[in-house]
Amino acid sequence: MDALPRSSLAERRSAGKALRDRLPRTDQGAFAPPGDRPDLVARLKAHNALRIQDLLPIKWGRMAASPFSFFRGSAGLFAADLGPGPVTGIEVQLCGDAHLLNLGAYAAPDGHLVFDLNDFDESLAGPWEWDLKRLCASVVLAGREAGQSDRSAQDAVAALVWAYREGMARFAEMKPLELVRFDVLPGDHGPVLKDVLAKATRDTPARLLDKVTEEAAGGGRRFQAHPPLLAPVPEATSQAVMSAWPAYRETVVPGRQRVLEAYEPVDIAFRVVGTGSVGTTCLVALCFGRGPDDPLFLQFKSEEPSVWTPYLPPGDGTVHQGRRVALGQHRMQTWVDPFLGWTRFEDRDFLVRQWSDHKASISVEVLKGPLLKDYAGLCGGILAKAHARTGDAAMLAGYLGDGDKLDQALAGFAQACADQVERDHQRFLSAVREGALSALTGL
Known part of the structure; x- marks a missing residue:
């Protein structure tokens, strides 16, 4: 049987690099929600129309806790803001709800602890940008909740995107069997996963x-x-x-x-x-x-x-x-x-x-100082591994490149997105105060 023709790694990288003409990496920093954004309350109710309505006050109460909590509970809003925008056209399997708390430790089938993405409710095949941008925005929101400066959070976003780029370049060179076996062990990352590992051991x-x-x-x-x-x-x-x-x-x-x-x-x-x-x-x-x-x-x-x-x-x-x-x-x-x-x-x-098998995720309040940057970089590498397994890693690596243009662009995107989330959170709290949404707190 004749083998199917395959493009070389160099050809696929070149094809990815050519996509910069269609969508320059600096343009990835633009955060431009549709100008006709519908009423926030109406959108939240529509996105939760299939849910058990008697339980939604618990959801609203949990989302009220902070802008990051609001972000976690409103993936539909983020999708509506980002979905209509331009993308390169490189498709991967999406986590769909990539944020810092949707990665964690758990037990592999043989019992050893690993660290990986762990929430896939929104998963499907789609543009790689959607996952990476949501993860980047979560870094700024988590950093603010932990009391960190925006400069520190932007540095952490840049570290995340650098790790994503470097990881993609490395995974593109791996043999498929090497990539499918690649995992991240919590013990390999010292202090950044110390608390997560301790919690997972107890769970x-x-x-x-x-x-x-x-x-x-x-x-x-x-x-x-x-x-x-x-x-x-x-x-x-x-x-x-x-x-x-x-x-x-x-x-x-x-x-x-x-x-x-x-x-x-x-x-x-x-x-x-x-x-x-x-x-x-x-x-x-x-x-x-x-x-x-x-x-x-x-x-x-x-x-x-x-x-x-x-x-x-x-x-x-x-x-x-x-x-x-x-x-x-x-x-x-x-x-x-x-x-x-x-x-x-x-x-x-x-x-x-x-339900429970040595599962644990990091606590936002510990993401202070260098830990925020270290953890963001770890998460960027994990996301790169998942996308490389399910898309054309060489083509994506070609688009991402060696320089820091995308790092800086997404640092700007993440800050602008976080600012929008904070504005939406304030509108959300006003709706709760005015009785448009009923929120139960403390649960």
């Missing part, structure tokens, strides 16, 4: 068992009731989960299906999760294997179309949203949750993954 199913369950009346364990954050579900919902369990099991990597069969679900509860995800249907299952000291926690989370979907060519309309998220995770992560899968019940698509 075990056994610890979660003590934290969120109690003895059931008839023996065994069940979830505690802390409504609305953790609450029992109707029997019909439990039955729906159990009816969908065989379909979920078939989506798990075949080598792990037998392991999953060794665990029996004994209780189901409803859980409120995160900031951006508040209002989704999130159910957690308590399972046991060889006795009461062998727990497994699984999370069934409803998935909606990605916020980026309106800004991409139309698809066929038959995408299973849980499968979309799971495939994005498989493509972007080096090591994937062994029980990752998807299913459908109650007319919703669900992603299924472990």
Whole structure:
């Protein structure tokens, strides 16, 4: 069989460099939201129309905490501001919600701790710029929340983009088998991941068992009731989960299906999760294997179309949203949750993954001084790894280049975007004060 023709690395780099004529790197610094931005409250309500409406006050309360919290909960607003703008046309698998707290430590299937992207609810194929720009904006917002100067935050953004460029150039030279095996170990980065590593080490199913369950009346364990954050579900919902369990099991990597069969679900509860995800249907299952000291926690989370979907060519309309998220995770992560899968019940698509298995992310308040810059650089390299795995790394490296034009451009973009987020946050707080949105704080 004749081999398919392949362009050389040099040819692909040249093709990427040529894209600078279409979109100069300095132009990437422009932040120009559409001039006819609709009313903020109307947009937030529209973006959350498919959510459980009774839970939205919890989401609004969490978003009210700070501009960075608002940014985390309003990915749809960012997509609407950025989606219509110019892009190079180089496509990768997007995380879709790339910000500093959507990277973290977790356990690989063999038990060793790794550090990687860890949230893929908005994942789909699209322009690399969208991920990188959202990650850069999050650096400025997180830096401001940690009390750092804008100069310090801009330096951190430049370090992030430098690490993304340098990483892309390095990954473009790697053999595919080298790239697919490349991972970042928390212990390789000293102080920057010290706290994350400590938290991940403590985050075990056994610890979660003590934290969120109690003895059931008839023996065994069940979830505690802390409504609305953790609450029992109707029997019909439990039955729906159990009816969908065989379909979920078939989506798990075949080598792990037998392991999953060794665990029996004994209780189901409803859980409120995160900031951006508040209002989704999130159910957690308590399972046991060889006795009461062998727990497994699984999370069934409803998935909606990605916020980026309106800004991409139309698809066929038959995408299973849980499968979309799971495939994005498989493509972007080096090591994937062994029980990752998807299913459908109650007319919703669900992603299924472990709830707790040595997972942890950094705390914004520690991102002070050199730690902000170091952590931003680490995240830039991680994003480059994910994009290199799923796009044309050589072509992208050719566009990015060796100089710092893109670094400085995106530092300016990130500051302008953060300023807009702060203005939107103030409008949001005014809407809460005026009663246009009801916010519950302290949850």
